[in-house]
Amino acid sequence: MKKHKLVVAISSRALFNLDDSHAVFETQGKAAFCRYQIAHEDDLLEPGYGFALVKKFLAINENRPDDALVEIILLSQNSADTGLRIFNSIAHYRLNITRAAFTSGTSPYPYMSAFGAHLFLSTNADDVAKTLNAGFAAATILSGSSLANPSEQLRIAFDGDSVLFSDASERIYQQQGLAVFAENERNEAKNPLPGGPFKAFLAALHHIQTQFDSSDSPIRTALVTARSAPAHERVVRTLRAWGIRIDEALFLGGLPKGEFLKAFGADIFFDDQKSHCDSAAQHVSAAHVPHGIINQQK
Secondary structure, three states, X not given: OOOOOEEEEEOHHHHEOOHHHHHHHHHHOHHHHHHHHHHOOOOOOOEOOOHHHHHHHHHOOOOOOOOOXXXXXXXXXXXXXXXXXXXXXXXXXXXXXXXXXXXXOOOOOOHHHHHOOOEEEEOOHHHHHHHHHOOOEEEEEOOOHHHOOOOOOEEEEEXXXXXXXXXXXXXXXXXXXXXXXXXXXHHOOOOOOOEOOOHHHHHHHHXXXXXXXXXXXXXXXXXXXXXXXXOHHHHHHHHHHHOOOOOEEEEOOOOOOHHHHHHHOOOEEEEOOHHHHHHHOOOOOEEEOOOOHHHHHO
């Protein structure tokens, strides 16, 4: 596996709509679920919330048969037996996904490191939390394919604190208020923020961008944060210190993010606050990152 390849892991329920079979599992148990999947393994699955995103990731590899920049792997709590239905649908949609881990009901997050994965997308919040706690970027995808951006370019938007950056500054805001937060950010403006769970994922996206002319990049990124001036300076200096490119930065000072994400044309938006995700999901695909003090308090 190439050192600089971006590896994105996705669960079967994030890739395909498995609501019917999941309802069988919830109401009748694992054995009935297995029987259902085997009985329907030739039935085509409809796209799930992460399907359109996966298609765009894989499109980056077009015309690069010997030098793929992105790999998608499947991390699923299905068994290999019941997973046949999933791979039949993968084949139908001609998705170049060849690697998978089927864990028969246990959380698949331990395989993130073995696969060299940078990001895990799932509909299972517990799996996502375990993956984050293990030190990997992960998010619970809340909306998807029906909101897909028709542009061929993959557009990814991130919140700042607790996502790209650590929650150190967010903790000050939550515990001591806006005035103390603002003073701290002014005093620390020249000191880079510690990295958050999505720093390595952003760095991997940046590496792909460096393989293309900036006017022809298949990826465009944006920081969409509730911060405003003067707290913006530390963010700008942090990204500069990291040597990581961000294409657009929106400092909204607390304004709702949805309309701005729609204007950016985000294919997906990552935020640590569930309320922000729910608001954004009315306009774009959104994914919750259950990391940092906001989620610990809950």
